[in-house]
Structures are given as C-alpha cells and as structure tokens.
Amino acid sequence: MEEILAPDAEPSRSGLTVSTALPLPDHPPAPQMRAPRPPAPRRAAFPRGPVARAFQRRFFPAASAEDWSDWRWQMRARIRSLAELERVFALSADERAAVARHTGGLPVGITPYYASTMGLDDPSEPLRRTHIPVGAEYLRTPGEADDPLGEDHDSAAPGLVHRYPDRVLFLTTGTCSTYCRYCTRSRMVGQAGGEYQLSTRQWEQALAYIAAHPGIRDVLLSGGDPLTLSDEKLDYLLGRLRAIPHVEFIRIGTKVPTVLPMRITRELTRVLKKHHPLWMSIHVTHPHELTPEASEAYGRLADAGIPLGSQTVLLKGINDDVEVMKTLYHGLLKRRVKPYYLYQCDPITGSAHFRTPVARGLEIIEGLRGHTTGYAVPHYVIDAPGGGGKIPLLPDYVAGRDGDDLIVRNFEGGLYRYPDPGESFGADRGAGPC
Ligand code: SF4
Numbered sequence: 537m538e539e540i541l542a543p544d545a546e547p548s549r550s551g552l553t554v555s556t557a558l559p560l561p562d563h564p565p566a567p568q569m570r571a572p573r574p575p576a577p578r579r580a581a582f583p584r585g586p587v588a589r590a591f592q593r594r595f596f597p598a599a600s601a602e603d604w605s606d607w608r609w610q611m612r613a614r615i616r617s618l619a620e621l622e623r624v625f626a627l628s629a630d631e632r633a634a635v636a637r638h639t640g641g642l643p644v645g646i647t648p649y650y651a652s653t654m655g656l657d658d659p660s661e662p663l664r665r666t667h668i669p670v671g672a673e674y675l676r677t678p679g680e681a682d683d684p685l686g687e688d689h690d691s692a693a694p695g696l697v698h699r700y701p702d703r704v705l706f707l708t709t710g711t712c713s714t715y716c717r718y719c720t721r722s723r724m725v726g727q728a729g730g731e732y733q734l735s736t737r738q739w740e741q742a743l744a745y746i747a748a749h750p751g752i753r754d755v756l757l758s759g760g761d762p763l764t765l766s767d768e769k770l771d772y773l774l775g776r777l778r779a780i781p782h783v784e785f786i787r788i789g790t791k792v793p794t795v796l797p798m799r800i801t802r803e804l805t806r807v808l809k810k811h812h813p814l815w816m817s818i819h820v821t822h823p824h825e826l827t828p829e830a831s832e833a834y835g836r837l838a839d840a841g842i843p844l845g846s847q848t849v850l851l852k853g854i855n856d857d858v859e860v861m862k863t864l865y866h867g868l869l870k871r872r873v874k875p876y877y878l879y880q881c882d883p884i885t886g887s888a889h890f891r892t893p894v895a896r897g898l899e900i901i902e903g904l905r906g907h908t909t910g911y912a913v914p915h916y917v918i919d920a921p922g923g924g925g926k927i928p929l930l931p932d933y934v935a936g937r938d939g940d941d942l943i944v945r946n947f948e949g950g951l952y953r954y955p956d957p958g959e960s961f962g963a964d965r966g967a968g969p970c
Contacts, residue, residue, distance in 0.1 A: 581605040582798040585828035591652035595624050604648070607799035611713060611764070615646045621668065624651055628659040634669040642722040644669065645715045650795040653824055662822045662854040666716055672889035673717060679921070680883045682723045686923030693745040694738040699923060703754035706742055708773065712761045713796040716819075718849055718890045720882045720919075725760050739773065747780050754785040763792035763799055767807045774811040786811065789847070791819035797833035805840040815843045818873060822855050826867040838872040845876030848914070850900070852881075852892045858903035865904070865912040875914040880929070882919055894918070894929060902931040906947020 582605035584592070592604050596613065603609040615621055618635045621644065627635070635644060646654075646667050655661025659668075683689075687705070692698035695707035710725050719725060746752050755777055762770065777783050792799045793816075808814055816837060820826075838844055846868050850856055855864065865875040878900070881891045897916050904913045917926040935943040940957035 582801075583828055583832050587827065588649060588652045588829065592648070595651075596648055599648075605798050607796055607801070610647045610649055610796055610798060613648050614713070615648065615651055616644055624656060625654075625664070625668065626657045627668070628670075630670050631659060631668050634671050634673060637674070638669055641725070641727050642715055642717070642719060643726045645712070645726060647713050647796050649798070649829065650714050653827060660853075662851075663824055665854055666718065666821055666851065667714060669717055670889070673886040675888060676885050677888040680885045680887065681921070682885050684883045684921045685720060685919055686921075687721075690923055693741040696742040696745055698745075698749075698752075699925060701751055703756065704746060704752055706746075706755055706757050707759055708739070708757050708762045709760040709765055711764045712759065713764055713792055713799070716791075716849075718851060718881055718884065718887050720884055721760075722884055736769075743776050743780075746777070746783065750782045753782055754787070755783055756787045756789060758789040761790050761792050762788050763790045763796075763804075767801075767804055770804075771807045771810070774808075774814070778811050785813060785815070787815045787817060789817045789819070793818050793833040793837060794820050794825050794830055797827075797829040800833035800836045802836070805836050808837075808842060809840045812841060815845070817845050817847050817876060820846045820848055820864065820868065820873075821851065823860065823863040823867055826864070826871065831871050834871045834873055844873040846873050846914070847877040847879065848875075849879045849881050849890075850892055850897050850916075851890045852896075854890075856892045856896050856900065858900050861900050862904060862908055862912070865914070866908070869909065869912055875912055877926075878914040878916045880916070880918045883921060898929060898931050901929075902947075905931070 581601055584601065584604060588604070592599060596604070599609065599613070603613075615624060618632070621627060621635060622632075625631075638644065644667070650663075650667075654664040654667070658664070659670075687697045690697045690699045692704070697705040697707070699705070707721075707724070710727060712719075712725050715726050746755065757773070765773075774786065777786055818834070834844060846865075848855065848861075848864070855861060861878075868875055878897065880894060880897055881887055883891070901913065901916045915926075916929045918929060919925070920927050933945050935945045935951055937943060937956075938953070940955060941953040942956040944952050944954055946952060
C-alpha cells in the first residue's frame with residue numbers, strides 16, 4: 537500500500553516509563569527535603585480475561601502480557617496456516633482438507649485473542665465455524681455470486697460505492713484482523729497485491745469524488761476493516777472527510793472491537809473523538825464474543841462519545857436461535873451497543889451452509905418483539921442481490937380488516953381492533969360533539 541504517513545505510534549511494548557538520567561547530588565539530601573516521588577505506575581495493559589490468559593500460557597508461552605495486549609503483536613501472531621491451526625485446534629478431517637486445498641482470496645486469519653474465544657476441540661462450536669473453512673465452502677449453489685450486491689457495478693472511484701443519492705460506502709483497505717468465511721467481500725479482502733489493494737492514491741480519488749458531489753452527506757468507512765489502519769492514517773482520512781463541508785455524517789463499520797479489542801487504545805479513542813459526529817457499527821455474531829476484553833473495548837468507544845450499533849449476520853446453526861439472539865442483544869445493550877441490523881446472509885459463493893430460510897429470521901424477530909426491550913430488537917434486512925439496497929423484513933402483525941377497523945395481532949397472538957377509517961372520519965360519518 538502506498539503510504540501517506542509514518543506507521544502507527546503505539547505505546548511502548550514494555551509499558552515501562554524510562555526516566556531521564558539526572559546528575560546525582562554530591563551530598564545526601566537534607567532531612568527536611570521531600571521524599572523522592574515513587575516511580576510512575578506502569579501503563580495499564582489492556583485487561584486480559586481468565587480465558588485469554590490460560591490460552592496464552594498454553595499456546596503462546598513466549599509472549600509477554602504486554603505482547604498479548606499489543607494489537608500489532610496480535611496481528612503479527614495471527615493463526616494463518618494449516619500447521620498453526622493444528623497447533624491450536626483439534627481439526628476435523630473436513631476442516632483439515634478444506635484448509636489444505638485453500639488458495640486465492642479470503643485467507644484464513646484468526647487473532648490469538650479471538651482464537652481464545654473458540655472451541656478448540658469442537659468443530660461445531662459457533663465462532664470456530666465462522667472462521668475455519670469446511671468443504672461446503674467450495675460448493676457453488678444456484679443464486680450465489682462473488683459480488684452478490686453488485687458493489688463493483690456501483691463503483692464511482694476505486695473503493696467507493698455510490699448507490700444511494702446522499703451516501704457512499706468508502707472501502708478503505710482490503711485488510712481485516714480476522715477473516716469470516718461468510719464475508720460479503722470475500723472477493724476483495726486479504727489478497728496480497730490483488731485488484732482491491734486499496735492505496736492512499738486511490739483514497740485521494742475517492743476523496744476528490746466526494747468533494748465534487750455536494751449531495752453526499754453520509755460516508756460509511758468500511759473495507760476490509762478500517763480499524764486495522766494506523767491511528768495516523770485514520771486521523772488523516774477522517775480529517776480530510778471532515779474538511780468537506782457537505783459531509784455531515786461519518787460512520788465506521790468494523791469487527792475489530794470484537795475480534796481485536798486491544799486495538800481500542802486510549803490513543804485511538806483520542807483520534808476518533810477529534811472527528812465527531814462519528815458513529816460506529818460493530819460486527820458481532822454470538823454471545824461468546826462478549827468477553828471482558830470486548831466489554832472494555834466497547835466501553836472505551838462509548839466513553840469517547842461514539843454512538844455504537846451492532847450488525848450481525850444470521851448464520852445457520854451458529855446464531856439462528858431466539859435465546860442465543862436474546863442473550864446477545866441483552867449483552868450488547870448492557871455494554872451500550874444498540875442492536876442495529878440483523879442481516880440475512882448474502883448469497884456469496886460457497887455460503888449455502890451458512891444461510892437459513894428467511895422464515896427463521898422472521899421467527900427470531902417475532903420471538904424478540906414484545907418479549908423484550910424494544911431497543912434489543914434489530915432491523916432484520918435482506919441486502920437485495922444486484923444492488924437493490926437493504927429491504928426490511930417484518931413478521932406480519934396485521935391480521936386483516938373488519939369495516940373501518942384494522943385487526944392487529946400482538947406479540948402473544950391476541951387480536952385487537954384499531955379504528956382505521958382512512959381519511960373520512962368525524963362529523964361526516966355521524967360523529968356527534970363531545
Ligand atoms: S471482518 Fe468484515 S470485511 Fe473482514 S472478513 Fe469479516 S465480514 Fe469480511
């Protein structure tokens with residue numbers, strides 16, 4: 537990638553503060569002098585939960601606590617090859633064969649932290665299924681496509697999708713910290729030297745396009761994952777967007793707070809705070825992800841004044857269950873993240889084993905609406921294949937009509953009448969004075 541700025545300046549790996557050498561006094565301090573200050577406390581490392589700590593000791597014993605808490609170390613230490621997977625996971629024959637035959641896009645990549653949340657001995661464990669390939673990934677079924685949403689067709693500049701009049705999708709990078717097997721952008725993410733290696737020169741083209749189109753008021757930064765960029769690059773990009781007068785609203789779509797929570801450093805939140813109003817959509821899948829580390833990351837972002845929403849892909853046998861979703865959404869609300877979108881899985885090539893019938897998603901929404909806090913109910917949508925945009929899906933709560941009454945159904949199945957005479961009501965329909 538063409539560089540704009542120097543690499544990210546992260547805190548010292550050791551976390552130790554090195555004091556400046558001062559000349560020693562040539563006589564002892566007088567008794568009335570103040571006692572020397574105690575050494576500055578070590579910079580608090582990103583908290584590590586007990587599960588991650590045990591995992592680190594077992595599989596990365598040479599790493600220090602500071603290494604583990606350093607997002608760049610996590611990126612470097614990602615589990616990427618068959619040998620690395622076999623060192624950590626008891627692979628099934630299906631997984632082993634699928635990884636062995638993998639070539640091309642959507643590589644395997646799992647941060648050690650995220651691996652610590654997965655079932656090491658159980659191929660059916662939900663999070664593991666989202667990241668370790670299986671043979672079904674190589675099956676192409678009817679209706680599937682490499683770019684089902686037609687993003688390349690709506691591309692206005694390299695990495696810039698302009699589909700709706702007032703907003704654009706800005707693909708900032710092809711890099712993610714982990715690679716989800718159901719990724720809508722599997723055609724572009726994680727490929728070294730491929731067509732989608734978005735460079736800073738391409739950023740400039742995208743920025744020029746946005747600046748030249750006054751109707752664009754909303755920019756969604758996505759990728760890949762924008763939070764894999766350095767603080768300096770993010771600061772630069774957000775600053776350039778903020779300098780465009782008609783850009784009112786900037787959003788970041790990211791999975792990093794969930795899979796690489798130590799990336800949410802104090803330095804990063806200081807950068808993000810400079811560019812308000814800034815919103816964030818966090819990719820989450822399952823309650824197993826709501827660890828102490830993820831809670832810390834979400835909390836830091838919320839404390840920085842960033843409104844947080846979640847986006848979740850409905851996945852067969854992974855999270856297609858009312859109780860699983862309720863637990864996830866309650867957990868998110870407790871962590872100040874509003875459940876925002878539940879996506880029907882896009883028909884990306886090789887995704888049939890992840891896709892549920894739409895009826896299952898409707899059952900889940902029906903099992904939430906009225907049964908729990910309204911804030912815990914996301915919008916369930918299909919991103920229409922071919923570029924039709926998000927289309928909401930709702931259970932049918934209108935049971936019919938009886939004359940001027942609409943018959944509506946509540947969450948318990950009870951039927952109720954609502955007077956709905958249309959535009960003609962009042963005196964012309966015989967209503968008397970109060
Ligand atoms: S983090 Fe997002 S862009 Fe990256 S692989 Fe997962 S779904 Fe795709």
